[in-house]
Structures are given as C-alpha cells and as structure tokens.
Amino acid sequence: xxxxxxxxxxxxxxxxxxxxxMGAMIGAGIFVLTGLAAEIAGPAAILVFVxxxxxxxxxxxxxxxxxxSIPKSGGGYAFVREVFADLPSFLMGWMLWxxxxxxxxxxALGFAPNFLELLHVYGIVPPPEQVxxxxxxxxxxxxxxxxxxxxxxxxxxxxxxxxxxxASGSVETIFTATKVAILLVFVAFGxxxxxxxxxxxxxxxxxxxxxxxxxxxxxxxxxxxxxxDLITTVTEEVKNPRENIPKAIFVSLAATVVVYLAVVTVxxxxxxxxxxxxxxxxxxxxxxxxxxxxxxxxxRNGGAIIVFGAVFSTLTALNAVxxxxxxxxxxxxxxxxxxxxxxxxxxxxxTPFVAILASAVVMLGSVALPxxxxxxxxxxxxxxxxxxxxxxxxxLRRERPNMTRPYEMPFYxxxxxIGIVLNLVLTAVLVEYLVRTDPLALALSAGWxxxxxxxxxxxxxxxxxxxxxxxxxxxxxxxxxx
Numbered sequence: 001x002x003x004x005x006x007x008x009x010x011x012x013x014x015x016x017x018x019x020x021x022m023g024a025m026i027g028a029g030i031f032v033l034t035g036l037a038a039e040i041a042g043p044a045a046i047l048v049f050v051x052x053x054x055x056x057x058x059x060x061x062x063x064x065x066x067x068x069s070i071p072k073s074g075g076g077y078a079f080v081r082e083v084f085a086d087l088p089s090f091l092m093g094w095m096l097w098x099x100x101x102x103x104x105x106x107x108a109l110g111f112a113p114n115f116l117e118l119l120h121v122y123g124i125v126p127p128p129e130q131v132x133x134x135x136x137x138x139x140x141x142x143x144x145x146x147x148x149x150x151x152x153x154x155x156x157x158x159x160x161x162x163x164x165x166x167a168s169g170s171v172e173t174i175f176t177a178t179k180v181a182i183l184l185v186f187v188a189f190g191x192x193x194x195x196x197x198x199x200x201x202x203x204x205x206x207x208x209x210x211x212x213x214x215x216x217x218x219x220x221x222x223x224x225x226x227x228x229d230l231i232t233t234v235t236e237e238v239k240n241p242r243e244n245i246p247k248a249i250f251v252s253l254a255a256t257v258v259v260y261l262a263v264v265t266v267x268x269x270x271x272x273x274x275x276x277x278x279x280x281x282x283x284x285x286x287x288x289x290x291x292x293x294x295x296x297x298x299x300r301n302g303g304a305i306i307v308f309g310a311v312f313s314t315l316t317a318l319n320a321v322x323x324x325x326x327x328x329x330x331x332x333x334x335x336x337x338x339x340x341x342x343x344x345x346x347x348x349x350x351t352p353f354v355a356i357l358a359s360a361v362v363m364l365g366s367v368a369l370p371x372x373x374x375x376x377x378x379x380x381x382x383x384x385x386x387x388x389x390x391x392x393x394x395x396l397r398r399e400r401p402n403m404t405r406p407y408e409m410p411f412y413x414x415x416x417x418i419g420i421v422l423n424l425v426l427t428a429v430l431v432e433y434l435v436r437t438d439p440l441a442l443a444l445s446a447g448w449x450x451x452x453x454x455x456x457x458x459x460x461x462x463x464x465x466x467x468x469x470x471x472x473x474x475x476x477x478x479x480x481x482x
Contacts, residue, residue: 011237011239012234012237012238012239013238013239013244014238014239014244014247014248015173016173016238017231017234017238017244017245017248018231018247018248018251018252018255019173019176019177019252020227020230020231020234020248020320020323021227021228021230021231021248021249021252021253021256022176022180022227022252022255022256023175023176023227023316023317023319023320024103024226024227024230024316024317024320024321024324025224025225025226025227025228025252025253025256026176026179026180026183026256026259026260026313026316029049029221029223029224029225029260029317030183030224030259030260030263030264030284030313031110031114031283031284031285031309031310031313031314032106032107032109032110032314032371032375033220033221033223033224033375034263034264034267034276034283034284035276035277035278035279035280035283036217036220036221036277036280036372036375037049037217037220037221037264038267038268038273038274038276038277038283039277040206040209040213040216040217040220041205041206041213041214041217042203042204042205042206042213042273043200043201043202043203043204043205043268043273044204044205044206044211044213044214044217045217045264045268045273045276046201046261046264046265046268047204047214048214048217048218048221049221049224049257049260049261049264050257050260050261051214051218052218052221052222052224052225053225053253053256053257053260055218055222055225055419055422055423055426056225056228056253057253058390058415058416058418058419058422059386059389059390059416059419059423060228060249060250060253061409061410061415061416061419062389062390062392062393062409062415062416062419063076063079063228063229063232063249063389064245064246064249064250064407064409065246065393065405065407065408065409066079066232066389066392066393066396067079067231067232067235067241067242067245067246067249068241068242068243068245068246068405068406068407069396069403069404069405069406069407070082071235071236071241071242071245072235072236072331073232073233073234073235073236073237073327073330073331075096075229075230075232075233075235075324075327075328075331076092076096076229076232076385076386076388076389076392077089077092077093077096077097077328077331077332078232078235078331079232079389079392079396080092080093080388080389080392081093081331081335081337082392082396083392083395083396083399084388084392084395086337087456088388089335089337090332090337090452090456091449091452091456092385092388092389093328093331093332093337094332094448094449094452094455094456095381095384095385095449095452096229096328096381096382096385097325097328097329097332097359098362098377098381098448099223099226099377099378099381099382099385100230100321100324100325100328100359100378101321101325101359101362101363101366102362102363102366102369102374102377102378102381103223103226103317103321103374103378104154104318104321104322104325104359104363104366105150105154105363105366105367105369105374106223106371106374106375106378107314107315107317107318107321108150108151108153108154108314108318108363108367109146109150109367109369109371109374110310110314110317110371111149111150111153111311111314111315111318112145112146112147112149112150112153113128113146114285114307114310114311114314115149115311116128116131116145116146116149117285117307117310118304118307118308118311121300121301121303121304121307122300122304128146131145131146132145133145147367147368150367151364151367153314153315153318154318154322154360154363154364154367155360155364157315157318157319157322158322158356158357158359158360158363160319161319161322161323161326161351161356162346162349162351162353162356162357163349163351175312175313175315175316175319176316178309178312179309179312179313179316180255180259182305182306182308182309182312183259183262183263183309185302185305186263186266186284186287186288186292186305186306186309187262187263187266189288189291189292189293189302190266190267190269190270190287190288190291191262191265191266191269193270193290193291195270195290195291196266196269196270196291197269197270198269200268200269200270200272200273201268201269206273215425215426215429216429216430216432216433218426218429219376219379219380219383219426219427219429219430219433220372220375220376220379220430220433221375221379222379222382222383222426222430223375223378223379223382224260225253225256226378226382227252227253227256227320228249228252228253229324229382229385229386229389230320230321230323230324231245231248231249231252232245232249233323233324233327233328233331234323234324234327242406242407243406246406246407263284266287267283267284267287270287270290270291271283271286271287271290275287284306284310285303285306285307285310286303287306288302288303288305288306288307289301289302289303289306292305292306322356322359322360322363325359325363326351326352326355326356326358326359327352327355329342329352329355329358329359330342330343330352330355331343333352333354333355336463337456337459338455338459339459341354342354342355342358343355369440369444370440372438372441373438373440373441373444376430376433376434376438376441377441377444377445379430380427380430380431380434380441380445381445383423383424383426383427383430384423384427386419386423387419387420387423387424387427390416390417390419390420390423391416391420393409393412393416394413394416394417397412397413
C-alpha cells in the first residue's frame with residue numbers, strides 16, 4: 001500500500017456534519033447509559049443528562065470558535081496543536097484518540113445485547129441471557145455471543161470506513177435520521193400511555209445519597225455528549241467548514257438535549273427509576289415493551305421497533321467514532337506526532353487507511369472490557385481533553401487577537417473559564433468514583449498515559465536520529481492568521 005499526504009476530499013455537507021454529531025450523541029448514551037444513570041441518580045437521571053448538556057454547551061462554544069478559526073481535521077487535537085507546544089498537544093491527541101477508541105468498544109458492547117434481543121423478538125434465538133457461546137471454526141475455543149457480535153460490528157464498520165469516507169458519511173445520515181424517528185415514536189406512545197405517572201419522579205433524588213448522586217452519574221454519562229468534538233475531526237471533509245462546522249455543533253447539541261430530555265422523561269415515567277436501572281443496557285427497550293402496541297403485522301410488537309432503534313443507534317455511534325478516532329490519529333501522523341504513515345491517505349480509497357487500522361486494533365481489543373469500565377474511561381479522557389480545548393481558546397485570543405474569527409463566542413472569557421471549572425469538577429468526581437468502584441478503568445487509563453509518554457520519547461529519538469546531528473528540530477506549524 002502506498003499513500004500520500006494530500007488533503008481529504010470535502011464531500012460532507014451541513015446535514016452530514018450535523019448527523020455525525022447527533023449520531024454519536026444520540027446513540028449508546030440513550031440505550032446503554034440511561035439505565036446506569038438511573039441506578040446511581042434515581043429519577044434524577046433526567047437532571048443528569050440536562051446538566052451534562054449545559055456543561056457541554058460551554059465547551060461547545062469554544063469548539064465552534066476554534067473550528068471556524070482553524071479549519072483542520074483532528075478535532076480538539078488540531079486546535080491544541082495550533083496553540084500549545086509539542087508535549088501538551090501530543091498528550092491531547094493521545095487522550096482524545098483513546099477516548100474515541102474506547103467509546104467505539106462501548107457502543108459495540110451496547111449493540112450486541114440489543115441485536116440479540118432483536119433476533120429473539122423474531123424467534124431466531126432464545127432470550128439474550130440464554131444465548132450460548134459461539135464456537136470458533138479454526139481454533140478449538142468458543143467466545144460469548146455478545147463479545148463475538150461486538151467484535152464483528154467493529155470489524156464491519158472499520159472495513160466500511162477504510163474504503164470510503166463518503167459512504168460512511170451517508171450511512172451516518174441514514175442511521176441517525178432513522179433512530180431519531182424511532183425515538184419520537186417511543187416518546188409519543190410513552191407520554192400518552194396510561195402507565196405514565198409523574199409519581200415516578202417522587203422523590204427525585206435517591207434516599208441516602210441525595211442530590212450529590214447526580215455528580216458521579218454526570219461523570220459516567222458525560223461520554224454521551226462528546227459528539228460535537230467528533231464533528232470537528234472531519235473538518236477538512238466538510239464543505240465550507242468555517243460556516244458549517246459551528247452550525248453543525250449548535251444544531252446537533254440542541255437537538256440532542258431535547259431528545260434526551262424527552263426519552264429519559266418517558267422511560268422514568270413509565271418504567272420507574274428502579275425498573276430502568278434493573279434493565280441495564282436494555283432499559284429503553286424494556287420500557288417500550290410495557291406500553292407500545294402489540295399484534296402489529298410483520299414487526300409483531302412496539303418493543304421490537306425500539307430494539308431495532310437501539311441496534312441502529314449503537315451502530316451509528318460506533319460508525320461515528322471509527323471516523324473520529326482515525327481522523328485524530330491521521331492528524332497526529334500528519335503533524336509528525338505519530339509515525340508518518342498514520343498521516344497518509346490510501347492511494348486508491350482516499351481514506352486514512354493506516355490510522356483506521358491502528359484504531360481498529362485497540363477498539364477490537366477493548367470489546368473484552370466491561371461496559372461500565374469502557375464508559376468510565378472514555379468519559380474521563382473526554383473531560384480532560386475538553387479542559388485543554390477551553391484553555392486553547394483563551395491562549396489563542398491572547399496570543400493572536402487579530403486572527404480572523406468567522407465565529408466569536410459571546411461573553412468571552414466567561415464560557416471557556418466556566419467550561420474548564422465544570423470539566424475539572426466532573427473529572428475529580430469521576431476519579432473518586434473510579435477509586436471506589438472501578439479500579440480497572442483507572443489502572444488502564446494510567447497505563448495508556450504511560451504508554452503515551454514512552455511513545456513520545458521514542459518518536460522524538462527516532463526523529464533526532466533521522467535528522468542527524470546538528471540539524472534543527474522542526475517547530476510546530478504556525479497558525480493561519482489570514
């Protein structure tokens with residue numbers, strides 16, 4: 001395989017960019033994390049997602065301004081690379097790359113049980129908890145069905161993204177539009193169902209923990225709102241990015257918060273927080289089976305529609321993070337912060353082939369993780385990344401006050417400062433929660449940072465050897481002040 005360092009083609013419009021963001025935000029967050037949020041925060045799960053939307057909005061303003069000013073693929077990494085020195089920008093890219101890859105594993109793990117449930121609805125397999133292991137034909141071994149399905153889902157979408165950016169973008173638009181339509185059906189039936197009761201929201205906070213339970217639940221589910229960063233990872237593949245990227249960020253974020261608010265309200269109001277928590281990844285589907293009509297030709301019952309939507313949603317989110325993770329790695333390779341081959345496009349497909357394959361390796365290995373650990377790790381790295389992005393806006397404003405900014409956030413510097421404070425608070429709460437409940441996630445997170453440090457030193461030494469003694473090191477590229 002050969003490659004080149006030409007720029008990717010700008011095939012994606014405003015709708016495609018918006019759907020890429022919504023595809024990640026309205027995906028596993030609703031179908032996989034809603035039950036976990038209810039388990040921690042009770043009926044206040046509804047507040048968890050609303051407040052996460054508020055926290056996200058402050059950082060979203062920073063992303064919009066940076067994306068309009070620095071129209072480069074790579075998301076938050078591209079912005080930080082433009083503003084900060086080598087080591088901070090490398091760490092930013094390293095963390096963001098990992099966050100997306102682990103998010104991919106989370107979405108694949110959410111896809112598997114919902115797909116089994118869909119097959120069960122049509123009588124193809126027994127209930128998911130009764131499905132046995134899948135025998136591997138070459139080696140004398142068997143793997144759990146859910147693991148096998150998650151692995152195959154990652155493999156299929158990696159292959160799609162490896163051969164066509166345009167195809168993956170179109171798939172994202174179709175998937176997202178389909179699942180939003182399905183969720184609207186869910187909300188319409190649930191809000192008018194006789195079993196819907198506002199009494200399910202009383203008391204709002206769980207006994208004992210009180211309102212403080214909202215904070216760890218926010219940290220755990222923060223990953224649900226990372227989609228706007230994902231939009232900026234494909235900036236160079238979007239037409240008129242200086243205008244379309246900020247629009248896509250605001251539209252996708254606003255639409256996502258409204259959808260979350262409606263869906264979680266119906267789920268808690270019909271199934272109750274305890275029932276929702278007990279159902280886990282299948283919480284929304286379980287709620288739907290309680291109030292959706294039955295005896296429908298072909299699709300049999302309303303719950304099947306929601307399960308179908310869950311399959312679509314998790315696949316959409318998985319597709320989106322396959323795109324995003326590979327673009328972060330591509331951008332790092334192009335900037336010389338990963339091996340040069342990461343920053344090359346395939347000579348035939350025009351995709352960042354090596355970056356996609358490298359991301360796939362980590363993603364495939366991560367599907368062996370527990371679902372909650374994957375969510376915790378991804379949320380932690382997104383929170384840390386967003387702190388740095390907010391800092392980039394402040395640094396860029398101070399160092400390049402005359403830079404052309406097609407979009408400028410209102411009330412500067414309040415939004416990025418508030419964004420930094422809120423993200424740090426959630427990070428501290430999440431770390432404390434991991435120490436108590438999920439040391440595996442914390443250990444793996446520390447291990448990834450350590451691996452990043454080793455890689456940074458090794459790449460630096462390799463670059464020094466290639467340059468030869470006495471030759472100056474390359475400096476970070478200057479920003480575009482035009």
